[in-house]
Amino acid sequence: MRTRPLKVALLGCGVVGTEVARIMTTHADDLAARIGAPVELAGVAVRRPSKVREGIDPSLITSDATALVKRGDIDVVVEVIGGIEPARTLITTAFEHGAGVVSANKALLAEDGSALHAAAEKYGRDLYYEAAVAGAIPLVRPLRESLAGDKVNRVLGIVNGTTNFILDKMDTSGAGYSEALDEATALGYAEADPTADVEGFDAAAKAAILAGIAFHTRVKIGEVHREGITEVTAADIASARRMGCTVKLLAICERAADGRSVTARVHPAMIPLSHPLASVREAYNAVFVEAEAAGQLMFYGPGAGGSPTASAVLGDLVAVCRNIVGATTGPGESAYTRLPVSPMGDVVTRYHISLDVADKPGVLAQVATVFAEQDVSIDTVRQQSRNSGSGDEVGIEQSGGGRRVGGSGEASLVVVTHRAPDAALSGTVEALRKLDTVRGVASIMRVEGE
Amino acid sequence: MRTRPLKVALLGCGVVGTEVARIMTTHADDLAARIGAPVELAGVAVRRPSKVREGIDPSLITSDATALVKRGDIDVVVEVIGGIEPARTLITTAFEHGAGVVSANKALLAEDGSALHAAAEKYGRDLYYEAAVAGAIPLVRPLRESLAGDKVNRVLGIVNGTTNFILDKMDTSGAGYSEALDEATALGYAEADPTADVEGFDAAAKAAILAGIAFHTRVKIGEVHREGITEVTAADIASARRMGCTVKLLAICERAADGRSVTARVHPAMIPLSHPLASVREAYNAVFVEAEAAGQLMFYGPGAGGSPTASAVLGDLVAVCRNIVGATTGPGESAYTRLPVSPMGDVVTRYHISLDVADKPGVLAQVATVFAEQDVSIDTVRQQSRNSGSGDEVGIEQSGGGRRVGGSGEASLVVVTHRAPDAALSGTVEALRKLDTVRGVASIMRVEGE
Numbered sequence: 001m002r003t004r005p006l007k008v009a010l011l012g013c014g015v016v017g018t019e020v021a022r023i024m025t026t027h028a029d030d031l032a033a034r035i036g037a038p039v040e041l042a043g044v045a046v047r048r049p050s051k052v053r054e055g056i057d058p059s060l061i062t063s064d065a066t067a068l069v070k071r072g073d074i075d076v077v078v079e080v081i082g083g084i085e086p087a088r089t090l091i092t093t094a095f096e097h098g099a100g101v102v103s104a105n106k107a108l109l110a111e112d113g114s115a116l117h118a119a120a121e122k123y124g125r126d127l128y129y130e131a132a133v134a135g136a137i138p139l140v141r142p143l144r145e146s147l148a149g150d151k152v153n154r155v156l157g158i159v160n161g162t163t164n165f166i167l168d169k170m171d172t173s174g175a176g177y178s179e180a181l182d183e184a185t186a187l188g189y190a191e192a193d194p195t196a197d198v199e200g201f202d203a204a205a206k207a208a209i210l211a212g213i214a215f216h217t218r219v220k221i222g223e224v225h226r227e228g229i230t231e232v233t234a235a236d237i238a239s240a241r242r243m244g245c246t247v248k249l250l251a252i253c254e255r256a257a258d259g260r261s262v263t264a265r266v267h268p269a270m271i272p273l274s275h276p277l278a279s280v281r282e283a284y285n286a287v288f289v290e291a292e293a294a295g296q297l298m299f300y301g302p303g304a305g306g307s308p309t310a311s312a313v314l315g316d317l318v319a320v321c322r323n324i325v326g327a328t329t330g331p332g333e334s335a336y337t338r339l340p341v342s343p344m345g346d347v348v349t350r351y352h353i354s355l356d357v358a359d360k361p362g363v364l365a366q367v368a369t370v371f372a373e374q375d376v377s378i379d380t381v382r383q384q385s386r387n388s389g390s391g392d393e394v395g396i397e398q399s400g401g402g403r404r405v406g407g408s409g410e411a412s413l414v415v416v417t418h419r420a421p422d423a424a425l426s427g428t429v430e431a432l433r434k435l436d437t438v439r440g441v442a443s444i445m446r447v448e449g450e
Numbered sequence: 451m452r453t454r455p456l457k458v459a460l461l462g463c464g465v466v467g468t469e470v471a472r473i474m475t476t477h478a479d480d481l482a483a484r485i486g487a488p489v490e491l492a493g494v495a496v497r498r499p500s501k502v503r504e505g506i507d508p509s510l511i512t513s514d515a516t517a518l519v520k521r522g523d524i525d526v527v528v529e530v531i532g533g534i535e536p537a538r539t540l541i542t543t544a545f546e547h548g549a550g551v552v553s554a555n556k557a558l559l560a561e562d563g564s565a566l567h568a569a570a571e572k573y574g575r576d577l578y579y580e581a582a583v584a585g586a587i588p589l590v591r592p593l594r595e596s597l598a599g600d601k602v603n604r605v606l607g608i609v610n611g612t613t614n615f616i617l618d619k620m621d622t623s624g625a626g627y628s629e630a631l632d633e634a635t636a637l638g639y640a641e642a643d644p645t646a647d648v649e650g651f652d653a654a655a656k657a658a659i660l661a662g663i664a665f666h667t668r669v670k671i672g673e674v675h676r677e678g679i680t681e682v683t684a685a686d687i688a689s690a691r692r693m694g695c696t697v698k699l700l701a702i703c704e705r706a707a708d709g710r711s712v713t714a715r716v717h718p719a720m721i722p723l724s725h726p727l728a729s730v731r732e733a734y735n736a737v738f739v740e741a742e743a744a745g746q747l748m749f750y751g752p753g754a755g756g757s758p759t760a761s762a763v764l765g766d767l768v769a770v771c772r773n774i775v776g777a778t779t780g781p782g783e784s785a786y787t788r789l790p791v792s793p794m795g796d797v798v799t800r801y802h803i804s805l806d807v808a809d810k811p812g813v814l815a816q817v818a819t820v821f822a823e824q825d826v827s828i829d830t831v832r833q834q835s836r837n838s839g840s841g842d843e844v845g846i847e848q849s850g851g852g853r854r855v856g857g858s859g860e861a862s863l864v865v866v867t868h869r870a871p872d873a874a875l876s877g878t879v880e881a882l883r884k885l886d887t888v889r890g891v892a893s894i895m896r897v898e899g900e
Contacts, residue, residue: 150473
C-alpha cells in the first residue's frame, strides 16, 4: 500500500458534506484498504466558517473555496455545494490544478455536463457523479459500465423523493395536493421553497443525465419536456384508481423506434398498480432500465438524504482515488451517437382525458369524431352523470359514436386512448375545446408502464 | 481511437456464448466506440466443432481451448463453459499468456475465486465476473465499486430463477413440489437434472461470491449453509399464506452484530407478502443490499438466460478492454477484513414450526416448556384439530401453557418464535421429538424479511 495519503478537498458541508466528512474519519481504515492508500480530508470550504462543525478539525475549515482547489496538493475535490456557480468554476479550476472531481450536482451536470467532461479529459482527470442521480442507488455506474456492452432503449423511473411522497400521500389518504405538500414540508421531505421538486426541475435534471449516459449522447435539461405535479388533483388520483392505476411523477428517456433520436420527459403519469413502480412508497426512488439483451432491470432505494447521498459520493471517491493510485482514469463522457433529442410532440404514448360535457344526445359522437379526425384511436370511454357516482366503462367498438351520454345537464366523459403521438393528442384537445358540447377539459394524463 | 483490434477468445458456445458472439458482431461499432478500440472475435473453443453455428465464421471454431488461450495474441478470454475443470486451468493459462478474463462461472468463482484472483494479480490482468451472479442484474460491480465507500451489513436475495419459478407456481396454483418442478422442466426453466438448482448449490455459489465481495473477505461455497426446496410442501405454502407470507429460496449473507464474523446461507424461508421480494415472480431474481450509509437498495431483473447473461459478460468485456487500452486493471480481490464465517448455529432469526401432536390436554404446556428450556421465546401458537380446517391463532401470553389442544386424536400445532439462534432452535426441535405427545415435526421454516 502507498503510504502518502491522498488529499481530499470538500466543497460544501451541509447535510451531505457533513456525512462525507464523518464517514471519511470513522471508516478511514476501510477506505485505505479499498483504495490502496490512506485518504485524508485536507480542507473543507464552507460559506459560514465560524459555525462549529462537530467531528471536523476547525483548522481544515476555510471560506475560500477557490484557494482550496488551487492548493496544488489536493488529489480529489468533492463538490457538494449544488447550483451552477460557483460550483462550475470551482470544478474546472480543480481539474486545471490536477485534481479529480466527485460531484453530487445534478443541476450543473444536466446544464453543462459536456463542458465539464471536456475539461476533465483535457487535464486527464476523473469526473464522477453517481450521487447526482437517485442518491444512493447505483445508476450512473451500471449504465456507464455494467450495460456498456448492451443497448439501452428506455429508462423509466421515479427520481424525485419529494414528489413521490406527496403523490403517495394523496393516493393513500385521498388528500389534495396542498394538504399533501404541507405534510411533506412538515416532515422535512419538501423544502421551504419546493419549486425545484414539485415543478419537476430536479427530476428533469436527472432525466437529462440519465438519457445522456443511457443513449451515449448529450441531453441538456432544456431539452427535457417537463411538467410538475402541482396540477394533479384528488380527482385525478381517484380516476387513476378506477382504472387500476396510481399516479407517479415519472422521468422517461426513450430511444425512438427507428433508433435515430431520443426523447426525455418528466411528467405525472398513471401507471398500473401491478407495475413495480406503483408500489414505490414515500420518498423512495426506483428506476427501470430496459436494455436489448439484459431485458428489464430495476434499481430501488433511498433517492436522497445525507447518508445515502454520502454513500454514493464515497463510492465515487474510492473509485477516483483508486484510479489515481493506478495512474489511470475511469471512463469519460460517451456521447458518440450524437442522437438528436426529439420534441415532446414525437413521443408516442397513451392518454387518459377527463372532459366536462353537456349531458345530452350526440356528445359522444362529436367527441369520438374529433379523436378520429386527429387519428387518435380510442381504447375505452367512461361516461358519468354529474349526479351519479359510478362510471360505466364501455369499449368504443361496443358503444359506437351515437351512444347517448346521460340525461340532461352536465356529465363527465373519461377517454383512454391507444398509443398516439403527443402532437396528435394536443391537436385533439385543441379541437375538443372548440366543441360547444365540451364545457372543459378537466385533465389530461399520460398512461405509462403497460 | 486505437486501430489495432483487441482480440477476444470465446470458450464455450452454448446459449450464452452464442449470444455473446452475436452481439460482438452486430454491435461491433458501438463496442468499439465505447472501448476506444475495435474488438474482434479471434477464436471460439467448443466441444463439438463440427456443429454448424449460425453467424460464426467456421474458421474461428476450434476444439483445442488450451491452444486458443495460449496463442499469445489474445487480449481477453471469455469463459462461458462453466464447471471447475477445464475452466480453472484455462483461465489460469490465459493469465499466464497475457490475457484478461471475463467469466460467468459461479461454481468456479465460489470454489476457488481467491486462487484465480491471485493468478490475475500475479500476471497483472483483470478478472471480471458480473455474469456469475444473478445474470444481467448489476450486483458485482455495485458491490465492488458503487458501495466501496460504504459498509454492507446484509445481502438478502432471490438468486436462482428455477427455484423461484417452482415456488411461485406452488404459491399461485397450490401445486405440490413435483408437479411444479414438472412444469418448470416442460417450460425450460429447469434442467433435465435439476439438482444444482433445487438443492440450492447454484444459489450457495452465488451467496459465497456475494458474501466475499460485500464483506471484503473470503467465503467458499463449502462455508455456505445450504438447504434446497425439495422438502417444501403445499402445506408449508398454505401455512405461509395464513401468516401473510410466501415461501422463497433466499440467499442471505450477514455481518454478525458484533462485526467480527459473517454468515452465508441458502434455504427456503417465509417472507411477508408486503416485502418487495415476495412479489418477485417466475424466474426473476432480486437482491436486497443493506448498507450502513446507503440504507436498503434493491436490484431486480432476469437472473438467467442467454441474452441477459450475455449482457453482463459484454459489460465486463468492455470494462476489461477499456482497461487494456488504458494500460491499467480494475479493482482486484478485496479480502482484507479476513472475517471468519460462522456456522449456521450462530445465525439468529425467527422460526415457523409445524408439529403433529396428540390432541389432548397438556400438550401445549409440554411444548411451551421445551421452548422455554432452550431459551427460544414463542411469538404465536396456532392450534388446529386434524378434522378442523381453520386455525386459531393465540398469543402465547393469552393461551398459557395449560390450554387444551383440540379434543382427542391428532392435532397440529404451529409455533412461530421470536428471534433465536439456530443452534437453540435445533436443540428445541431435538427435545420436541422426544416428547411422547409430539408425533412428528412436520416442518421447520425460517421467517425472514420482517
